[in-house]
Amino acid sequence: MKKHNRSIESYFESLGTGAGEVGLSKEDITKDFLHKLFYHLGRVPALTTSNDIYTAMALTIRDRALRKFVRSIEKFTQQDARGIAYFSAEYLPGPHLGNNLLNLEIVDETKAALTELGLDLDELLDEEEEPGLGNGGLGRLASCFMDSLATLGIPSIAYGIRYEFGIFKQEIREGWQMETTDKWLHNGNPWEVMRPEISYVVKFGGRTEHSTNGQNRYQVDWLPESEIKGTAYDTPILGYQSNGIIMRLWKAEAVESFDFSVYNMGDYYRAVEKKLRSENITKVLYPNDENLSGKELRLKQQYFFVSCSLQDMINLHTTQGRELKNFHEKFAIQLNDTHPSIAVAELMRLFVDEHEMEWDEAWDITRNTFAYTNHTLLPEALEKWAVSLLGRILPRHLEIIYEINSRFLEELRDKGFSGDQIARMSLIDENGEPSVRMAHLATVGSFKVNGVSELHSRLLKSQVLNDFAGLWPQKFTNVTNGVTHRRFLAMSNPGLANLISEKIGEGWLTDLTSFKELEKLAENEDFQKRWREVKLQNKQALTQFIKEQTGVTVDPEMLFDVQVKRIHEYKRQHLMVLHIIDLYLRIKDGKTENIAASTFIFAGKAAPGYFLAKLIIRLITAVAELVNEDEEVNRFIKVVFLPNFNVKQAQRIYPAADLSEQISMAGKEASGTGNMKFALNGALTIGTLDGANVEIREEVGEENFFLFGQTTEEIQQTRNEGYRPYQYYEENPKLKKVLDFLSSEELTKGDTELFKPLYHNLLQQDPYQLLKDFDSYCSKKEEVFKLWNDKKEWTKKSILNVARMGKFSSDRSIRDYCEKIWNVKPVKLKE
Numbered sequence: 001m002k003k004h005n006r007s008i009e010s011y012f013e014s015l016g017t018g019a020g021e022v023g024l025s026k027e028d029i030t031k032d033f034l035h036k037l038f039y040h041l042g043r044v045p046a047l048t049t050s051n052d053i054y055t056a057m058a059l060t061i062r063d064r065a066l067r068k069f070v071r072s073i074e075k076f077t078q079q080d081a082r083g084i085a086y087f088s089a090e091y092l093p094g095p096h097l098g099n100n101l102l103n104l105e106i107v108d109e110t111k112a113a114l115t116e117l118g119l120d121l122d123e124l125l126d127e128e129e130e131p132g133l134g135n136g137g138l139g140r141l142a143s144c145f146m147d148s149l150a151t152l153g154i155p156s157i158a159y160g161i162r163y164e165f166g167i168f169k170q171e172i173r174e175g176w177q178m179e180t181t182d183k184w185l186h187n188g189n190p191w192e193v194m195r196p197e198i199s200y201v202v203k204f205g206g207r208t209e210h211s212t213n214g215q216n217r218y219q220v221d222w223l224p225e226s227e228i229k230g231t232a233y234d235t236p237i238l239g240y241q242s243n244g245i246i247m248r249l250w251k252a253e254a255v256e257s258f259d260f261s262v263y264n265m266g267d268y269y270r271a272v273e274k275k276l277r278s279e280n281i282t283k284v285l286y287p288n289d290e291n292l293s294g295k296e297l298r299l300k301q302q303y304f305f306v307s308c309s310l311q312d313m314i315n316l317h318t319t320q321g322r323e324l325k326n327f328h329e330k331f332a333i334q335l336n337d338t339h340p341s342i343a344v345a346e347l348m349r350l351f352v353d354e355h356e357m358e359w360d361e362a363w364d365i366t367r368n369t370f371a372y373t374n375h376t377l378l379p380e381a382l383e384k385w386a387v388s389l390l391g392r393i394l395p396r397h398l399e400i401i402y403e404i405n406s407r408f409l410e411e412l413r414d415k416g417f418s419g420d421q422i423a424r425m426s427l428i429d430e431n432g433e434p435s436v437r438m439a440h441l442a443t444v445g446s447f448k449v450n451g452v453s454e455l456h457s458r459l460l461k462s463q464v465l466n467d468f469a470g471l472w473p474q475k476f477t478n479v480t481n482g483v484t485h486r487r488f489l490a491m492s493n494p495g496l497a498n499l500i501s502e503k504i505g506e507g508w509l510t511d512l513t514s515f516k517e518l519e520k521l522a523e524n525e526d527f528q529k530r531w532r533e534v535k536l537q538n539k540q541a542l543t544q545f546i547k548e549q550t551g552v553t554v555d556p557e558m559l560f561d562v563q564v565k566r567i568h569e570y571k572r573q574h575l576m577v578l579h580i581i582d583l584y585l586r587i588k589d590g591k592t593e594n595i596a597a598s599t600f601i602f603a604g605k606a607a608p609g610y611f612l613a614k615l616i617i618r619l620i621t622a623v624a625e626l627v628n629e630d631e632e633v634n635r636f637i638k639v640v641f642l643p644n645f646n647v648k649q650a651q652r653i654y655p656a657a658d659l660s661e662q663i664s665m666a667g668k669e670a671s672g673t674g675n676m677k678f679a680l681n682g683a684l685t686i687g688t689l690d691g692a693n694v695e696i697r698e699e700v701g702e703e704n705f706f707l708f709g710q711t712t713e714e715i716q717q718t719r720n721e722g723y724r725p726y727q728y729y730e731e732n733p734k735l736k737k738v739l740d741f742l743s744s745e746e747l748t749k750g751d752t753e754l755f756k757p758l759y760h761n762l763l764q765q766d767p768y769q770l771l772k773d774f775d776s777y778c779s780k781k782e783e784v785f786k787l788w789n790d791k792k793e794w795t796k797k798s799i800l801n802v803a804r805m806g807k808f809s810s811d812r813s814i815r816d817y818c819e820k821i822w823n824v825k826p827v828k829l830k831e
């Protein structure tokens, strides 16, 4: 096709609107749905499967999304304002269909269209397989940000990896986690558009050649060992009442399909193998919520997607006739953690080696392009790559990193930094096997560095990046995380959303701070009653789901006490279990006074190689089995482990929770976003002063939050004084009884060694100080039980929690990024 200067709008005019291909009325949807079913899928009604029906509807809605999407592309390329490229190795978008219907405001029309055809929208929504392209919080945050970027109309592209197998599916067999592969593409993916014409070559391995060319320019050539092609797959991400943005994910392929004429039989098979090896790069997501060093394929994944994305951006920039020296004026690139931080070296390589830019100018542009979001203080999670590995896979990048480092350290010497400080700040860690500190590379190569909650940003400056904060105080800032209240309230909790809209209108969909108006209804008895009815309905729905998934019958009138998130020692799922064991022992002792009947609900995946996390799951299922089958006990408490926690399941759970467990050891959870999703849906929080809990408590009021446990400072002090967990075991009879129960015949069904590793871990090291916080947690639970019996007070607090959640919309986070980091103005590009 020739290039045209006609606007998209004029093409739409020729297509016709309203009654045309992509109208939004019930009749248009029906017509197009049938069209897709017959002519796209070639199905006759008698033979359609539920997946055919889902796919036909998804394609129908995708066309409507694409109509908006082409408009945004046009805007992105033509406008002069700075656009945002979000680099993330993970996304967890959740199911698309329901969200797109909400954003297009055609939920009712679609439902009606389907009803007329004798079909049910809810069944269709259930059919969708979600893209599990992330591990948990970090990937979900990226997707919440996409929703807000789109809704706020900020020209942006979300770059990432199209993993063929996403996060594993979790099953529970005999109480243990079992992993199976997530074949999310097995029925096809109606939401994506493959772009064979958008592809780039990415090099690996080999060596470099240094020379001085004709004009005396120092030139480096990279002679790679292998090359791989990355092809773009685009998914439109709509915003609410707006055009939406692109999520562009890269798939790896062999560079050239092989040529029959030049290969003999033996080489033919070798060529096929080579093709398969190339495709390996984007085969599977690493199922670890921390970083893994040493995994060569992981480094290749990171470099692969970053290189494709940067080449794509340079291409977008230059084909618009713009000069590379203005690159940073046209783009800001946000690095979601250090996973994409090799981009700093890659952009330098592209500028200096491939576009013949001088080093100083290239460095200037690079440093004004990137901004880096840190997500963790856990020392074991700070990403490092052995110099030997990085040099073998990316020889030219290692040279560039050395060059950046030598100039940086020179600067530090000039400024009078001490030898110790210089060694600490170097991009190369010389302790033990030399390795590249990716957080340092990201920090040096960025114009802004942010943490994800006030507390985390403060600790980041005082601990992990302390020296850098001293050198560049202006570079450091905070942007507290947020969640999209459209997916996690409007879409997943329609009962509550409708009740709220009835009282304060629908303005909250684009302005969550308007929830403040609900405060005046907090004590209104009629409103409280309806508030409780909605919660009960959500709990009934979850009760049904629990029954289907686990076979366990629970009572929706009970307090639903919920901890759902990745399983990790620092998140302290086992602290909640210790309390449940205490309740069990009390009930067996006949001391049932002051216990509010509770259902304890857990869900979450453990990294497949993380033994203690898997043992914690085994502990939960053992306690569940014991409690649920005991007639004496199960009138008071039940325990449920829901397998395979993902976004779809999360959307069922948050709306049904009464109590949200946010009980990580203070200083370990950077922000948390589950805490926000629970509170937004009316759960009260029991939590520590960690991550965004601190700010949630500030916002909702300390009287509406169950606080317990040590602060960051107290934890440090406990450690400094020489924490001896055994002492707590010895001196606290209740705790001793609970811990000893871990090796009881009763719990372990005779396999008394089963939980020993956990028991020893707690008694000997207890790195997350559960034993120290145990009493504080238990007594706060007593308060929870007491309040639960006062329905009016509980409901009032629940309403006030929701009313004061305005700050935690990801719309606010994105506005903060615009103002504090990207220096762009959110301008809503309405139709």
Ligand SMILES: *Cc1c(COP(=O)(O)O)cnc(C)c1O
Pocket (backbone or CB within 6 Å): 092, 135, 136, 137, 140, 564, 565, 566, 645, 646, 647, 650, 671, 672, 673, 674, 675, 677
């Ligand atoms: C929100 C969310 C998370 C993050 O939960 P935290 O409680 O913040 O750890 C993880 N996984 C899914 C599917 C989520 O929706």
